[in-house]
Amino acid sequence: MSDDLAALTALRRFGLGPRRGDLARIRSDPRGALIEELAQPATARLEDTSLPGSQQALARNAAYQRAVTRARQQKAPVAEAARATSVALRAPAERAPGGSMEAASGGMATPPAGMATPPVGMAAPSMGGNGLGPSPDVPVYEQEVAARLIRLHDVPVGFTERLVLFWANHFAIALKDGTVRILAGAFEREAIRPHVLGRFADMLKAVEQHPAMLFYLDNNQSAGPASNVALKNRRGLNENLARETLELHTLGVAGGYSQADVTSLARILTGWTVASADEDAFNGGRFTFAPVRHEPGEQTLLGHVYPEGGVEQGEAALLALAAHPATARHIARKFAAHFVGDDPPPALVDRLAASFRTSGGDLKELARSLIESPQAWEAPADKLRSPQEFLFAAVRLTGKPDQVKMALGQLVAMGQPMWNPGSPKGFPDRSDEWLSPTGIKTRLDVADQIGRIAGAADPLELAEAAFGASVSQETLRAIRRAESRPQAVALLLMVPEFQRR
Template identity: 55%
Template sequence: MAVDPRRTALALGRFGLGARPGDLARGEPVEDILRREVLAGTVPLPSGPDLAATPTLLSALQAEEQARKLAREGASDAPIPEGPPPPPLPERTYRAEVAARLALAQAASTGFVERLVWFWANHFTVSVARGPRLRVSAGAFEREAVRPHVLGRFRDMLLAAATHPAMLIYLDNVASVGPNSPAGLRKGKGPDRGLNENLGRELLELHTLGADGGYTQADVTALARILTGWSLQRDGNAEGLPGSTTFRRGAHEPGAVTLMGRTYLDVGPGQLRMALDDLAAHPATARHIALRFARHFVADDPPPALVARLGRTFIDQDGDLSRLALTLLESPEAWDPVQRKVRSPQEFLVAALRGLALAPDPRTAMAGLASLGQPFWAAPAPNGYPDEAGAWASPEGLHARLDLAARAGQLAAGTDPTALADAVLGPLASDETRTALRRAESRAQGIALVLMAPEFQRR
């Protein structure tokens, strides 16, 4: 198959994280490269000295908070270290997690697998805005609950996400107690001991069936009852460190529960697995996932034929997410030459770094994403960051992008703007964009013009 440079440029923006210098000159059809990445089944794991397992991080946070409390009360005999104190653990961990993601994004061949990770991490949102425990564990949640399953089965990712400590904390399931459980019936129970429906509601509305998936309030309550008892270890023991996921039998609502017309016997933790397996295989879940997947990669209002095809694949392949990704690549609608999607702030920042071959600085990147309104793992609500142009193409958002593009132009002022346009846009660069580059007053301005060109802002 002859290599079409326009198709290559389109694919690296639409499915990947943007072209790097030399990427558009590859002699292999981009479809083959993308398919090979999926079929390899490899999802890179972030690495770094400050990246640890969630229970380790939560235990270290607990120890740090206790030490600070003792120091404030004057009860600590520990010597006072010289010099400024190190940043608190939540900030150190969050910065390390961001740095590791940026390094993976910069090194990725096309970035398609990384984009899949970003999509699923946003689908199963947890937010660092909920406090220190989420700030240390949100990155670990992506590493532990999302990445291992991005090219695997949806049902496995669903169970891993629903029972991960970060999700249990984020949606308040750690304090959810079955009304008729021993803990719920115990005298002198605290005011927080009751049934919490947050996780049950979001599992149905956001993670599986969708808002129009046919469930009722009774189903929300039923799933919340099934989820009771799923909590965290408070103290270290043979079962794990403080912060490990545990199933507290004494807090679990006893008895069978009927959810979406099916009855699940009280068989302990297996009750949740059976319920989530059925939700993962539900036709409404297939429709919901297919729509979100197509909307993310192709268009805010995706072609119905594409959504239907993705939904059929999801059902026929038993939620195999690698097959879902391959179906996207094999669908003609996904290759529409019109660039209909506006790059999100994260996509824009990473594409700029890749195109300019700039080594990502975590602090600068964090500040830039904060100004653009999309820090890593900080969505304002459980439905995640929006996936439509209206959320990112506002006058304020475009002004923030212009500021970032101008700073990038200054950092890479030695880069020839025309060469940059050839490297990251190639045949996608319009005559208007190339005319503007010729009229640029400086290289820095020319670079900013490339980054703000409609062909770069859209994918």
């Protein structure tokens, strides 16, 4: 493999795509550039004091909802106070002098004409019929996305950020309501990022105990059939979290579990809930264990008996699931398919599964095993970039990470809005799921919009940055024949070697 091709593979297959100068910077040691990122686990974290943690976000949302209730009860006289409550609870950057959300995130562009409507909850809730300003989940969601665009642009290669994207999609949540929407960014920052180069068992526990996942899969409403809450209030068992934990997060659909195991795990996880921000000013918004909701007695899961206990019963079950051989196989195949190809080499899957098992689920070792495998570098570049990967690569190449509102609209139009897949399965990860006439036409529209924004750039210089010496003559001819620089940039973003990795 030539130096340019190896550097391109490192940047496109494992990273987020090259910026100007990146090819030259890592050409001498592409693998070393990836390993260097793995050696800095702190870089996976996203520290930003303007972004609320999950506890702060839920407190903010609860305060707003109380204001809504008061406004509806007392009507007009309370509307201004409710609006003031909403403003006072926004993140510091949103309240900075002269600091609108646009100023805090670098200046957001208005979504271009013809783009799809915003994702669920992004449509302007403006006055909501009660005289209130927009609920706090909307600006927080936008601010979280703004922070990601800056991070995705600024990282040298982006291997760690690709790992974050992979694991956030593996443990997918969706914006089913304002509560989950206001927690989406915090969920990634608190449950995913600290563990992408750590242990899978730790990430699994952090995910299943995070308020965003508990709200999304309704475990906060689950009560064991023989629990005090169920006996008094006729509350029922909810199996959503248990089913997705087995089917998606650990063993996989072919992992050998039964419906009885789903029910058993659901009972084990009863009592895993979130402290109410209205009832507990100190712990409100945090994960908590509620004994009155927990199903008493021992439980049998996958043939193993878990003695009666509190939260430790569920934590022991998750620890066993993390170490199960079926989990290693499920994770290995999904990992290889994401980075290398829709139908990855069996030898690569075997290698990754062995790494996962022997390392005790060490995710840094899993990533290292991937980039040290010859099959991961030798596979042809026929994996179609997902819409998010395409947009992030275009942002890195053109240097325009500040068009947040436009990016939100573009991701919706292409079918992959941030943190909002259609189901707990997450966004699809096969090329044919994104390869449709409508999908390609929408990408062309997005490329055209990016071309107009970045039209001052020299398209031939961008081609050199994107492809180095491997740029095809066909691509160069298309760029030179373009009627304008914006059109040339759009064509560059649509050529096969940019669309695939």
